[in-house]
Amino acid sequence: MTGDILQGLGAVLQWDVLLFLLAGVILGAIFGALPGLTATMGVAVLTPLTFWISAEKGLGMLLGIYCGAIPSGGIPAVLLNIPGTPASIAATWDGYPLTRGGRAGLALGVNTLGSLAGQCVSILFLAVAAFPIAAFGLRFGPAEYAGLALFGISLMAGVSGGQVVKGMLAGMLGLALATIGLDPMTAFPRYVFGRSELLDGIAFVPVMIGLFGLGEVLSQLTARQQEKPKLGGALGRIWPTLTEWKRMAPHGLAGAGIGTLVGAVPAAGGDIASVISWEQSRRASKNKAEFGHGALEGLAAAASSSNAAIGGAMTSMLTLGIPGDAPSAILIGALLIHGLQPGPLLFRDHRPLVFTIIFLMLGAAILTAVIGLAGARVLARITQVPDRLLWAGVVLLGVVGSYALNNSVVDVWVMFAAGLAGAGFRRLGVPMGPLVLGLILGPMMESNLRRALILSRGEWTSLLTKPIALFFLVASVVSILGPLWRARARR
């Protein structure tokens, strides 16, 4: 184990890997700080760039973007009352009142330090919990994997933000799209309409670029634009006092715990985590009335939980191959590009790389905090870049990035279609997390279920005789029926 840790650390301490990590963090900070650009969009449009570099450098850049964008999303949330990323919605509730009260610097400082705390706690969770989870996962056979994938897909109802039916429909669409291409067991072509480009199935990365890159741009184009608010005056002090530290610390740590747990749930990312954490922090606080009017505790809880979701999401993704949120779903695509399959086998066959990922995340968290504290004033200025330049840049990167993956125009058209679908989904209020889950978990569920049935000679009841598989099946039923029952009861 020690040798693996040192090997993983050694890979991170290469100057070129550190350079890609730094570049990723800076790009992430820019993507996060600019309202309209998100962490998901950054990871999606820049994944194709990592195709030509080593896994360590590529993961360094993408994890840098991921870990850099989420904290920076709090900058426009605090200064302009516009969340830079969906995860920073709750940061507006106390961050912006602090800015209006003349304490913008302190709000930025709390956002950055809370983010660092959240990321560090969740990375610690990843380092401690991932290996036992992966070791448990090694006991899984096809039936257990089929059950796990079904459970992951079934969660789409629970994380659809109240849009249960729309979420389930989006998930079904993802599952349907996942069936395009060669049958995983018999190699029979399905829904390819004679196009050889579709034999490998719908390329995942272009779909993600379309849904979260082009789709977001088109969605913002269709929204009647309002003038971006102008920055106020001086930021003031950034560093909290000892008394403020003491007030915030319990809320920040509780937020980190909540964020880590919520992040581990498929498709429940930092946005859900931060809202839950803010509310729990308000309930637990003696100063309830201050929440929503500039409570440092509320901002600390929101910032730490939205960032802690990163480690939770990465734990599910790396150990079981089930993404916790959209950026970690795209990271699955990035790992596959380098021939690495997330799941328990990653921890058996590529242990040093797992430690490399953990150290890269830790490095990204520290670099992001340094940039956030030292460059707060510069990042505050970045929020003023005109939207139209950002949109044009995202469209161009989306087109060229999709093409560059396989030198295929078909992938670009897939990205275009996914972009139109993404804009339509946003307009109709259809959550996209379930679609991504269906797209990723569909092949995993299908191939494992069919393998399990072949092993049991077509006997479906054999799935019920395996305790782990049975647990996942029962959990799936509860997970699907629970939200539907709750929605019915509410009516």
Next chain:
Amino acid sequence: MAAGVAVVRTRPRRPPRHRAAASNVPDALPSIALLAVYLALWGFGGFAPRTLLFLALLLMLFGETWKRSLVYAAIMTAGVVAAFQYGLRVTLQ
């Protein structure tokens, strides 16, 4: 993961306070049509000039002046060609 699901169930129903915007689909149609034409012409006329023209028109549709559109389009095109064609050796058509 199970603990996380239990926590997610406690999510409060609080309306977001950030700015809401009215929707105006026709505003986006020219941009979508321009992108479709750009993709349909992929492989014709060389990547750099085609992309320069596309970006300049796109920026003008977004509300930028034609002079600035040309300058920004030239910078973006040069950046992408430098990064992908010369940096990553991708053949852009």
